[in-house]
Amino acid sequence: MRLRILTAATALLAAGSAALVGCSSDTGVAAGAAKGGSGENGLAASSAVGELKVDTAARDLLPDGVRKSNVLKVGGSTDIAPYLSVNGKNLVGVEADFMTALGRTLGVKFEVGNTKFAAMVPGLQSRRFDVAMADFSDTLERQKQVTFVDYTRAGQILIVPKGNPLKLKAVADLCGHSAAGPTGSLSVDIAMAQSKKCTDSGEGAVNVQRYPTAAESALALQSGRIDTLAIDYGIASSLVQQSQGKLQLTGGLFGKGFHGAAFRKDDQALQKAFTAAFTTLMKNGTYKRILDHWNLPQMSLDKVVTNGATE
Known part of the structure; x- marks a missing residue:
């Protein structure tokens, strides 16, 4: 074969x-x-x-x-x-x-x-x-x-800059912040759904950004273009390991x-x-x-x- x-x-x-x-x-x-x-x-x-x-x-x-x-x-x-x-x-x-x-x-x-x-x-x-x-x-x-x-x-999890300066721990914390994920991914769908929940409750929308790949989304996070990255747990673990201490996981799994x-x-x-x-x-x-x-x-x-x- x-x-x-x-x-x-x-x-x-x-x-x-x-x-x-x-x-x-x-x-x-x-x-x-x-x-x-x-x-x-x-x-x-x-x-x-x-x-x-x-x-x-x-x-x-x-x-x-x-x-x-x-x-x-x-x-x-x-x-x-x-x-x-x-x-x-x-x-x-x-x-x-x-x-x-x-x-x-x-x-x-x-x-x-x-x-x-x-x-x-x-x-x-x-x-x-x-x-x-x-x-x-x-x-x-x-x-x-x-x-x-x-x-x-x-399952999905949030990735944030080391130290988690904005104290983001859950999808509900994304109101008024920027989040990203690969184009067409479940990560983006979850962020968009949360953005609607935010605006429906009178809070700021989630600035949802899309990148071609998870790697490019992580680079956007490291460069400060976004506040957090919502992504599959397995991918998240790999991206954090590759960041050489610049990124960390936060909160628990969601979107199971x-x-x-x-x-x-x-x-x-x-x-x-x-x-x-x-x-x-x-x-x-x-x-x-x-x-x-x-x-x-x-x-x-x-x-x-x-x-x-x-x-």
């Missing part, structure tokens, strides 16, 4: 800053990745994945076209550590491990195209790819157009929900195949090993959930 990662512009290959590597596009390329890669399938899968055999029962559930081509086209953002990001010529992260494990279990090749959050659902509907995944949050709004097979828990793989509503065969494959990975211990390896055990689910978001 071999995962093909399409080549991005040479300017991105040469870029050394986190901001440039973090730029994502919706053109179907994996930014910063070279074709092929040195790891298996172009992925640098961690040791947590281990040796896996094809689950014939799960593979038999795949649509006829996928079984004949042995290829699954995936839309996912490739610039979000620790989920899926570029490291040299490979894609790495918890989602890279899941894709490797799924590929081995289903006996298919994953063809990944770097895709912004806002382009995930349109890309599915236009059939540019078969599945959208990698830190993709299940929401009621998205459920109107796609079906989610949820495989991890999710699920990360899932999204499919066209009529693609029930592929939904069933992914559910079966993830169930196999949960039963044989691979699922737990992957989350533990990336220090994300709190994201674990006991079983796969379809359209788990309810609010």
